[in-house]
Amino acid sequence: MTTGRAVNGFLLDITGVLYNSIYKSDGSAIPKSAEAVDFVREEDVITPAPVVAQYCREHELRPHLFVRDDVLEYFDGIDTTSPNCVVMGEVEEGFSFDRINRAFRVLLNMPKPLLITMGNGKFFQRVDGPCIDVGAFAAALKFSTNCEIVMIGDDLLSDVGGAQACGMRGIQVKTGKWRPDFEKLPVKPDLTADCLYDAVKMIADNGFRL
């Protein structure tokens, strides 16, 4: 018997769902997540970087880029001299005091300091424990420079709530940063599963309906 509405596509969060982050390495896959997803085409992976680059072009912004090397290509062709904003991405690869201080000085010297962040996660889960994320640095830079903040991306704390607010169904997986006390939060997932594989299997067994 199959009940529920058709599920025609999946948006997958990555860290904590497909794989766990490990400091200075490629991370480790969460068991069976590869089987859950036959293959992930590059165009199926949505990240904030190209959206931020487009935002910069539309608003004629010259960003000081504080991002991972592998997203720099999205910013090709954008003038980065005499920056009038700072773009900050995830900090998974660790941060250096020197880079942060540079971003701080760039902001402090702007007449109207503007910080664009990719996401606003408070922390991300790594195998050795939780680590402070973009949200911490955004708050810190705002405190020290009184900058305006524009956030582009998902809010890690409410992937589920954020999706539901758009009319999508939200599924909570108990991997990554999940904790039992999440059950006390006001967001109620449409489905809760131990891991991605179990979630996909439940939906598949139900004729791709939820």
Add this chain to the structure above:
Amino acid sequence: MSRKIKTALIDLSGTLHIEDLAIPGAQAALEKLRKHVAVKFVTNTTKESKNLLHQRLRDCGFAIEKDEIFTSLSAARDLITKQQYRPFFILDDKAMEDFEGIPTEDPNAVVLGLAPEKFTEEYMNRAFRLIKEKNAALIAIHKAKYYQKKDGLHVGPGFYAAGLEAVANVEAKVVGKPNKLFFQMALESLGNVDFSSAVMIGDDVDDDVIGAISAGMHGILVKTGKFRSGDERKVQNVAESFVEAVDMIIENKV
């Protein structure tokens, strides 16, 4: 005419000296000031113990006794012993001398000061985990947004305190300036807790001057150290440097 000001609290770094260089004329200005008011040196500096601070001032040519210096580190130690905190210290090694004997096993508090060598991902994540998972208290020796070094401005401990507050759902307890209790303890040690006849001289418009005014004291902002153009619009009494600030006090212009 009776003098309005009877006591002066004087900031050190940025006001009397910048690293190893005294502000020109400050040594003589201090001697002149001492003839009129009682003075105490108050500093949020967390990078050095009181011994090192005192030595540096002597080397700059200032005639100052060690017990005339009241530091936020001393205030922090008082708070730690009173509350029986077992701290995870994010402090410069040179400051740790002031915390000898404090137990640090199984920490239930994070003590954050100006320690650039320890503003690393490892230290910050450890602090974050203690606060989030063990409910550790967050004590900020001070919350300076930034400070001046010879090569330019650097983010201060306030930067990291604000970051931790935002993500670990905690409020930092500030021990040093502009905490009113800190100013009070400094004045108490001079035997005069009358805020209305006291003045704070400093280069940090927020933590020194506005902090002092909020506590009920007078404040004079000096345009040296971390002073940035525009700061002078936030307060009434502004002096080119400590030298001119002393003249303002002696001439009753505060």
